[in-house]
Amino acid sequence: MADAIDKERESELVRKARSGDRDAFGALFAAYRDKVASIACRYVRDPEAALDIVQEAFLKAFKNIAEFKGDSLFYTWLTRIAINLAIDATRKRRDSRVIPFDNYVEGGEIRPMKAPTERNPGDAAVAGEFEAALKDAIEKLGEHHRKVFLLHAVEDMAYKDIAAALGISIGTVMSRLHYARKYLREMLKSHLDAMCETRNGKQS
Numbered sequence: 001m002a003d004a005i006d007k008e009r010e011s012e013l014v015r016k017a018r019s020g021d022r023d024a025f026g027a028l029f030a031a032y033r034d035k036v037a038s039i040a041c042r043y044v045r046d047p048e049a050a051l052d053i054v055q056e057a058f059l060k061a062f063k064n065i066a067e068f069k070g071d072s073l074f075y076t077w078l079t080r081i082a083i084n085l086a087i088d089a090t091r092k093r094r095d096s097r098v099i100p101f102d103n104y105v106e107g108g109e110i111r112p113m114k115a116p117t118e119r120n121p122g123d124a125a126v127a128g129e130f131e132a133a134l135k136d137a138i139e140k141l142g143e144h145h146r147k148v149f150l151l152h153a154v155e156d157m158a159y160k161d162i163a164a165a166l167g168i169s170i171g172t173v174m175s176r177l178h179y180a181r182k183y184l185r186e187m188l189k190s191h192l193d194a195m196c197e198t199r200n201g202k203q204s
Contacts, residue, residue: 005031007073014074018065025065029058032075035155036082042150043086053089057082072164079157079165083147137187141180148173149180 005013005027016024036057040050061068061078068077138146147166151157152173159177163170 010074011070014065014068014070017062018068025062028074032078033058035075036078039079039082039151039155040086042154043083043090049089050086053082053085056085060085073161076161076164079151079161080167083151083165087143087147133188134184137184140187141183145176145180145183148176149184152177 010028010031013024013027017028033054037050037054040053040057041047044050044053057078060081061074068074138149141149148162151162151165152159157165159170159173162173166173
């Protein structure tokens with residue numbers, strides 16, 4: 001499990017790492033390796049390929065840490081490196097697909113599932129169809145919209161952090177996220193209706 005660090009601690013570790021302190025950079029690695037791996041896994045299916053991206057991202061960050069100006073969090077800068085590497089790896093793997101992840105629907109919004117829940121066979125079948133359709137729909141999103149959606153809905157990153165990680169404005173983040181949500185709702189309308197009918201049937 002990654003060691004949580006606050007902004008002040010991160011700044012201290014970055015300052016030491018820029019001075020050549022390998023232990024400080026090791027602490028940054030321990031703090032963020034799991035998060036970076038999670039992001040990489042959203043783009044490549046092979047866990048080993050995701051680990052390669054983690055290693056390459058940290059190696060690139062270490063080599064170029066002198067160029068990090070501190071305008072954003074180190075994690076945000078590192079995320080941008082990892083995303084670019086993951087996208088490059090995905091382009092080289094034409095059969096690459098976004099890995100599965102569980103989701104649920106509440107109030108028409110598509111959100112990451114916070115914890116596993118017990119499902120009866122009927123619910124599981126409907127939810128399984130929805131999750132498969134959701135994965136397909138996400139893959140059909142354009143690259144720019146897909147990146148923003150995954151970082152916000154799956155990695156739970158704030159708009160400002162997504163903007164910094166992708167090098168775009170907050171307004172662009174909001175616009176792309178709005179489009180992605182609208183597109184996914186349209187693509188998944190029949191599945192959302194089926195889930196609502198299942199839920200309403202249980203309540204009646």
